[in-house]
Amino acid sequence: MPGFFFKGWEFDLAVRYLRTKRKNGGIAVIAILSYVGVALAVTALIAVMSVMNGFQGEIMGRFLTFNSHADIEGPAINQRLNRDTMLSRLRQTPGVVDAAPYVESPALGESRLTSAPVFIRGGNGESLKHAGIAENLIAGSVRNYDVGDAVLIGEGVAGTLGLRVGDQIVLTAPAGQSENDLAAARRAYTVAGIFSSKVAKVDQTYIYLPLAEAQDFLGRGGNWDMIEIRVRNPYRIEAIMPHLKSAAGRNTKVEDWKQRDSVVWGALKFEAAAMRAILFFVTVIAAMNIVSGIVMLVKNKTRDIAILRTIGAGKASVTRVFFLAGAMVGAAGTFTGLVVGVAIVTFIYPLQRGLEWLFHFSFAMGDMAYLPANLHVGETLVVVFGAFLATSLCTLIPALAASRLEPVDALRYE
Numbered sequence: 001m002p003g004f005f006f007k008g009w010e011f012d013l014a015v016r017y018l019r020t021k022r023k024n025g026g027i028a029v030i031a032i033l034s035y036v037g038v039a040l041a042v043t044a045l046i047a048v049m050s051v052m053n054g055f056q057g058e059i060m061g062r063f064l065t066f067n068s069h070a071d072i073e074g075p076a077i078n079q080r081l082n083r084d085t086m087l088s089r090l091r092q093t094p095g096v097v098d099a100a101p102y103v104e105s106p107a108l109g110e111s112r113l114t115s116a117p118v119f120i121r122g123g124n125g126e127s128l129k130h131a132g133i134a135e136n137l138i139a140g141s142v143r144n145y146d147v148g149d150a151v152l153i154g155e156g157v158a159g160t161l162g163l164r165v166g167d168q169i170v171l172t173a174p175a176g177q178s179e180n181d182l183a184a185a186r187r188a189y190t191v192a193g194i195f196s197s198k199v200a201k202v203d204q205t206y207i208y209l210p211l212a213e214a215q216d217f218l219g220r221g222g223n224w225d226m227i228e229i230r231v232r233n234p235y236r237i238e239a240i241m242p243h244l245k246s247a248a249g250r251n252t253k254v255e256d257w258k259q260r261d262s263v264v265w266g267a268l269k270f271e272a273a274a275m276r277a278i279l280f281f282v283t284v285i286a287a288m289n290i291v292s293g294i295v296m297l298v299k300n301k302t303r304d305i306a307i308l309r310t311i312g313a314g315k316a317s318v319t320r321v322f323f324l325a326g327a328m329v330g331a332a333g334t335f336t337g338l339v340v341g342v343a344i345v346t347f348i349y350p351l352q353r354g355l356e357w358l359f360h361f362s363f364a365m366g367d368m369a370y371l372p373a374n375l376h377v378g379e380t381l382v383v384v385f386g387a388f389l390a391t392s393l394c395t396l397i398p399a400l401a402a403s404r405l406e407p408v409d410a411l412r413y414e
Helices: 008-018 025-065 083-091 125-130 155-161 200-205 211-217 234-239 241-248 262-300 302-310 315-346 348-359 377-403 407-411
Strands: 070-073 096-110 115-123 137-140 150-154 168-174 184-195 206-210 226-231 253-256
Touching: 008 315, 025 262, 025 315, 025 377, 070 241, 083 096, 083 226, 083 241, 096 125, 096 155, 096 211, 115 155, 115 168, 115 200, 115 211, 150 155, 150 200, 155 184, 155 200, 200 206, 206 211, 226 234, 234 241, 241 253, 262 315, 262 377, 302 315, 315 348, 315 377
Parallel strands: 115 206, 150 184
Antiparallel strands: 070 226, 070 253, 096 115, 096 168, 096 226, 137 184, 150 206, 168 184
């Protein structure tokens, strides 16, 4: 396409126009302010998005550690002749880490001091390992979990009921096979361990029992309530859902965590998208400063435009000269923002410690001692490309206006 590529003299002239001169000092000041504005906007966009990604990863990481990634229920999971085969198929599905049956029920927990509502979860020792319970014990151990009357409780339950390892907790729960059965079971168990998941709902209510004991206590008669599935990458669970449904077979319902907790997942995605859009508009506003700078440059260089057109420079060349002048400011600001933003995310911990020391203020939130940050390369490249595109489009408008200026009109009042 003729006239598409930039020429050397166009670069030279664009750079010369951006240099500070006494009579055009205002243009240089606007160019500097535009450069700083774009750099700060890109820096803020990269840093804020990375921190948001970090918080989202931290929250969802904890959430997905102690909750199943998919659940399977339905009549087929209690067909004694076929359910073990189905469980084996599920475990052999590509991408699946574990498939384990469980039962659960609300209950009342009592100690010598008080009582509180709790939630019983019955599962085997292997499922505890995949759920992160064993790695998050703050007292006791899981060695005796599958034998005797041992249970594991959350630190919130322990605090509410005043329990420690070795103490007894009395559980009262519905023990009927149906909702209309009002029979209740009451048993005493020994606290074998206390875990801290950092998830309030889990820590404050959950009590883990061995699967066989929970089935007997809740009157399930050997039945399962559900089969929980854990996968390697829960964020891409949609890719293996067809395989899970195929492995589960007929008379089953397979639901992944994004469907089950759609409100939480949808809220997090909407918040992230809204914040990205708002911050990108800040970048666009910063890029708009370049428009005013190029408009002033075009006005002050009217005579130069007329001379260029007279000696044979085409409209495309004039457009490219002023486009390059603004695009270089935008590119420099975008690159600076990229470097500073990546540096902030990379060194966020020492930076946070320095700010805390300087202002005597703590950024710690709950059990998070520092701001989590997760820099996504693809997302960062989108930010850089978007910022450069915004600055370039803003520059193009006054550059096209400059190319429409005719030599006669430009020299009329000279």
